[in-house]
Amino acid sequence: MTVPPATLRHHIDGGPVTSGTQRTFENRSPVDGSLVSLVAEAGADEVDAAVAAAKRALRGPWGGLSVADRGKLLHAVADEIDRRFEDFVAAEVADTGMPESFARTVVIPRGAANLRFFADFVRNLPADTFHLETPDGAGALNYVVRAPKGVIAVICPWNLPLLLTTWKLGPALACGNTVVVKPSEETPSSTALLGEVMRAAGIPDGVVNVVHGLGPDSAGELLTRHPGIDAITFTGESATGEAIMKAAAVGVRDVSFELGGKNPGIVFADCNLEKAIEETTRSTFANSGQICLATERLYVERAVFDAFVEGLAASARALKLGEPKDPQTRMGPLISHSHRDKVMGYYESARTGGAEIVTGGGIPDLGPALAGGSWIEPTIWTGLGEDSPVVHEEIFGPCCHIRPFDDPDEAVALANDTDYGLACTLWTENASRAHRLGRRIDAGIVWVNCWFLRDLRTPFGGAKRSGIGREGGANSLEFYTETRNVCIKL
Ligand code: NAD
Numbered sequence: 001m002t003v004p005p006a007t008l009r010h011h012i013d014g015g016p017v018t019s020g021t022q023r024t025f026e027n028r029s030p031v032d033g034s035l036v037s038l039v040a041e042a043g044a045d046e047v048d049a050a051v052a053a054a055k056r057a058l059r060g061p062w063g064g065l066s067v068a069d070r071g072k073l074l075h076a077v078a079d080e081i082d083r084r085f086e087d088f089v090a091a092e093v094a095d096t097g098m099p100e101s102f103a104r105t106v107v108i109p110r111g112a113a114n115l116r117f118f119a120d121f122v123r124n125l126p127a128d129t130f131h132l133e134t135p136d137g138a139g140a141l142n143y144v145v146r147a148p149k150g151v152i153a154v155i156c157p158w159n160l161p162l163l164l165t166t167w168k169l170g171p172a173l174a175c176g177n178t179v180v181v182k183p184s185e186e187t188p189s190s191t192a193l194l195g196e197v198m199r200a201a202g203i204p205d206g207v208v209n210v211v212h213g214l215g216p217d218s219a220g221e222l223l224t225r226h227p228g229i230d231a232i233t234f235t236g237e238s239a240t241g242e243a244i245m246k247a248a249a250v251g252v253r254d255v256s257f258e259l260g261g262k263n264p265g266i267v268f269a270d271c272n273l274e275k276a277i278e279e280t281t282r283s284t285f286a287n288s289g290q291i292c293l294a295t296e297r298l299y300v301e302r303a304v305f306d307a308f309v310e311g312l313a314a315s316a317r318a319l320k321l322g323e324p325k326d327p328q329t330r331m332g333p334l335i336s337h338s339h340r341d342k343v344m345g346y347y348e349s350a351r352t353g354g355a356e357i358v359t360g361g362g363i364p365d366l367g368p369a370l371a372g373g374s375w376i377e378p379t380i381w382t383g384l385g386e387d388s389p390v391v392h393e394e395i396f397g398p399c400c401h402i403r404p405f406d407d408p409d410e411a412v413a414l415a416n417d418t419d420y421g422l423a424c425t426l427w428t429e430n431a432s433r434a435h436r437l438g439r440r441i442d443a444g445i446v447w448v449n450c451w452f453l454r455d456l457r458t459p460f461g462g463a464k465r466s467g468i469g470r471e472g473g474a475n476s477l478e479f480y481t482e483t484r485n486v487c488i489k490l
């Protein structure tokens with residue numbers, strides 16, 4: 001007899017809570033389709049309870065703590081994540097199917113690092129204090145204090161769960177807010193663990209609440225519509241951002257949005273081609289292309305076009321797909337069958353649109369043990385026009401289209417011809433060209449000769465349909481605090 005997996009519960013007011021309705025949904029492994037867990041689905045009662053607990057904690061134990069004490073507690077949470085590192089790796093891998101090596105080296109360490117970073121950053125903020133001269137000569141002291149915004153709804157996607165959740169939790173909590181987190185229905189496990197870790201680290205009850213559920217007509221929508229929510233931070237699809245923005249309009253609540261991308265890469269003939277190919281392999285295929293910053297369009301100077309296409313295709317063919325535990329595995333499955341259907345729709349559109357399929361294009365046969373998973377081949381196309389949906393819509397899969405260019409202005413125009421504006425990579429050994437072109441790209445971040453490298457003090461976010469606002473360092477304070485201006489006549 002097989003024992004059914006335990007049901008994941010919400011974390012409300014410091015403890016586990018099941019849904020009054022007893023409604024659950026299934027969480028299945030994208031590796032082989034097996035059941036990972038049943039998950040309680042929050043209804044209005046659980047969302048109400050979570051928001052009420054967060055309000056009490058805001059006025060009570062959390063609001064009363066000093067910045068230094070909050071910082072110490074966030075460090076304790078990070079230490080607890082380190083202590084339960086293997087549990088977090090297992091949770092993230094079970095839900096996403098990502099290679100264990102990726103969870104171990106990127107997602108979980110950044111989870112702990114985000115909390116430590118914001119604890120220290122907020123503690124060490126300089127004061128905004130001014131001495132104002134007045135006609136009577138006595139002057140005035142004018143200074144700015146930052147107050148928490150209140151109860152923040154934190155709505156997360158499934159692609160890098162712990163990394164993205166803590167990227168929002170860190171600044172929200174360090175600034176004195178309390179939160180209700182809704183993880184993606186595809187990846188509830190690491191956020192459920194985070195609830196346990198909060199308690200073990202001594203975070204007061206009600207400061208961090210976790211409600212599980214889906215988006216529309218479920219926990220996500222109930223949370224964003226809840227009048228007790230003071231602001232909403234959301235990472236996910238641009239279309240979902242539009243729906244959340246409508247909900248936030250009621251009560252004029254603030255939003256911070258990190259949304260989709262259709263990120264270009266520009267490769268000049270003078271670049272270190274080997275390095276450009278190696279890093280583009282990462283920027284296109286890491287996490288099976290399910291990273292908002294992934295490169296899905298490449299513009300390559302004609303002199304090195306063939307060499308780049310051949311080199312990237314060879315790298316893509318060499319990526320080992322398979323069991324997350326295998327240290328040789330470089331690429332996992334897509335998150336779900338429904339996401340694979342969507343991505344396969346683009347693979348089909350490329351085929352019927354006349355693309356040359358340089359490599360991939362289908363579903364791999366990885367043997368019977370993995371046949372129930374949502375696997376897909378890493379894929380490269382050439383030969384499509386810019387009007388193809390494959391070239392201008394976000395696919396969020398392990399694929400890219402490559403097109404030659406002849407002139408730098410043409411490359412910049414092609415890169416900017418998109419509704420999105422999240423990230424761009426530039427490959428050139430000409431530093432002057434990098435400076436000249438880098439500032440002309442309409443994107444939140446431009447990487448020159450690298451990818452996914454960033455000091456956490458710098459702004460992160462996107463232009464156009466890629467988002468609203470910036471998070472990171474002092475930018476996070478703009479969203480997670482309200483400034484109060486105090487002016488004292490001396
Ligand atoms: P999604 O928008 O489908 O879902 C994200 C979250 O929103 C989930 O928790 C979901 O349940 C919830 N949700 C859905 N509809 C809702 C509604 N009407 N009201 C409230 N909540 C709702 O996104 P996804 O498929 O989980 O993630 C992939 C997308 O996220 C891609 O577009 C990707 O580019 C984007 N993303 C962006 C960034 C960034 O930093 N810019 C980072 C990661 C992912």
Ligand code: 6OD
Nearest residue numbers: 159167290291292293460
């Ligand atoms: O590195 C980060 O802080 C960040 N927010 C990454 C987002 C990745 C998107 O998939």
